[in-house]
């Protein structure tokens with residue numbers, strides 16, 4: 001429970017709001033019933049139960065988006081109902097409700113929900129003592145919502161930026177090794193649930209050091225960027241390219257069956273050899289391939305592809321080696337080889 005609260009910001013906000021609702025609204029609900037204002041008490045109770053239901057829904061389903069939207073609706077509707085019943089005393093509740101909307105749902109939706117609440121109160125015109133009070137209320141609501149909107153947008157933008165920095169390679173723009181590890185785990189889980197076939201290709205540019213040594217690191221960088229672009233152009237949208245490190249990339253291909261993987265990998269090898277032009281002339285790449293099988297975890301699957309790449313390098317580079325699964329042979333026609341001690345490749 002604490003793990004989820006620590007790692008899921010929106011769930012923690014939803015839970016916090018639930019706790020605030022229980023401790024903040026319950027005394028008012030009791031007070032209304034005691035003082036004979038049963039309608040206001042009942043309204044508080046309905047708001048309370050709705051908020052608690054949304055919190056429970058978020059915990060059970062993990063669907064924070066829907067729960068957050070419902071909560072924003074409930075709190076703003078509650079604010080309107082309380083203001084309608086209690087007049088200007090109840091109007092104050094709308095301010096925290098409006099600010100909370102921005103924590104619960106996306107900024108645009110929060111603005112819409114808040115605006116609907118304010119418009120509803122203006123149309124009803126029962127909560128205000130005078131038109132001057134109404135105007136003041138509407139103006140302050142617009143100020144509060146605008147500030148919260150700007151803040152929420154900035155927050156959203158920064159979160160996206162941080163997320164991108166954590167998951168993407170800054171040079172080539174493709175996903176990084178960290179993101180790859182997560183995607184491989186997800187693929188293994190998907191395979192065991194739905195038997196969705198997956199192929200993994202690790203490829204490494206051949207003699208890349210020569211470009212750096214002969215033409216400088218900047219030209220080497222350009223070649224890496226061009227390589228990533230070329231591979232992205234030649235693969236499907238559902239395929240995912242990662243930079244594994246240095247001049248080595250990983251391609252995760254969902255839906256590619258054992259029977260088709262050699263043609264796919266050979267096509268990529270051919271594209272690199274014929275279209276990737278570097279200052280040192282055309283450059284080639286070596287490819288190691290493995291298909292996911294029922295006994296694999298992410299590590300063993302990646303290790304098989306890595307062994308295949310090592311073998312491709314050892315056999316002279318610019319080639320595809322497929323490492324069949326030890327339990328489910330048939331992932332292309334692999335070249336047998338001993339497990340590789342990683343990367344001591346003869347020239």
Ligand SMILES: Nc1nc2c(ncn2[C@@H]2O[C@H](COP(=O)(O)OP(=O)(O)OP(=O)(O)O)[C@@H](O)[C@H]2O)c(=O)[nH]1
Pocket residue numbers: 171204205206207208209210212216217218219220221224245246247313317345
């Ligand atoms: N320009 C550039 N070079 C990089 C980057 N990361 C790694 N390298 C270089 O990639 C080269 C890798 O060299 P090696 O591991 O010897 O591999 P190789 O020369 O490609 O030879 P083989 O892989 O055996 O075919 C080194 O010169 C690294 O400095 C990078 O981000 N930019």
